[in-house]
Amino acid sequence: MTFVQIIDCKTSRLDELNSLMDSWVQATQGKRTATHSIVGQDRSDATHVLEIVEFPSYEEAMRNSNLPETDRIFRELVALCDEMPSFTDLDVVRDEQLNKIAVSTFVEEVINKGNVDAADGLCADGYREHDPSLSSYDVDLARAKEENREIMEAFQPSATVESMIAEGDTVCLRFSFKGRHVGAYKGIEATDREVSGTGHATFRCEGGKLKESWWNVDDLGLMRQLGVVEAP
Known part of the structure; x- marks a missing residue:
C-alpha cells in the first residue's frame, strides 16, 4: 500500500530549505526509497511550508528513515524551522489519476x-x-x-x-x-x-x-x- 508522509513546518528560510532538499537527494542517491517529493508554500502565509513525500509502502518509508543521511537532514531541517515541524503519516486508500x-x-x-x-x-x-x-x-x-x-x-x-x-x-x-x-x-x-x-x-x-x-x-x-x- 502506498504511504505518504506530510512534513509541516514554519520557516522564513525557504531557499535554504530547498538547498537542503537538494543535498538530501544527492546524499541518498541509490539508497533512498522515496519515489516522489513535493514542497509547497502556503499562499496566505509564506512561512508555512509543506513537504509531501511518497513511498511504495510504510515499510519502505521506515527503511528510508533509518538511513544515516535522513537523520542528518532532519536535524538540519529542524534548525531551519521557526518551530518543531509536525509529521502526518498516511496510508493511501484512494489514488485516482x-x-x-x-x-x-x-x-x-x-x-x-x-x-x-x-x-x-x-x-x-x-x-x-x-x-x-x-x-x-x-x-x-x-x-x-x-x-x-x-x-x-x-x-x-x-x-x-x-x-x-x-x-x-x-x-x-x-x-x-x-x-x-x-x-x-x-x-x-x-x-x-x-x-x-x-x-x-x-x-x-x-x-x-x-x-x-x-x-x-x-x-x-x-x-x-x-x-x-x-x-x-
Missing part, C-alpha cells in the same frame, strides 16, 4: 469494444491525432474516426495496457494488441490471419478529455504478418 482514467477508458471503449463513436465524448473540442500510419500525420477527430473505424473493422483488435505513466497533462501508454484480419485494410483483402504487435501512444489531456495524441505502432511487423512484406 484522472487523466490515466480518461486514457484507459479510450482504450477500452474505442479499441477493445470497437466503439469508434465513443471518441466523441472522450475527446475535447479541437482534438488532433498524429499517427504515421494514417493518411496524414495530423488529422482532426472526424478524420481519425473514419480511418480508425477501418482498422477496428478490419482487425477487431483487443489491446492490453502494459504500462502507463502520467505527468501533468500528459499520459504515456505502452500497449500490446491482438486481432484477426477479417476485413479489407488499405486495399488488402481479408486474409483471416491472426496478428499481434506492440505500440506506444502519448496523450495530452485537457479538462478530463483527450486533446491530442501521438501513436507509434509496429506497422511493418503487421504488414509482414499479412504477407504483404517479406521478412529479411
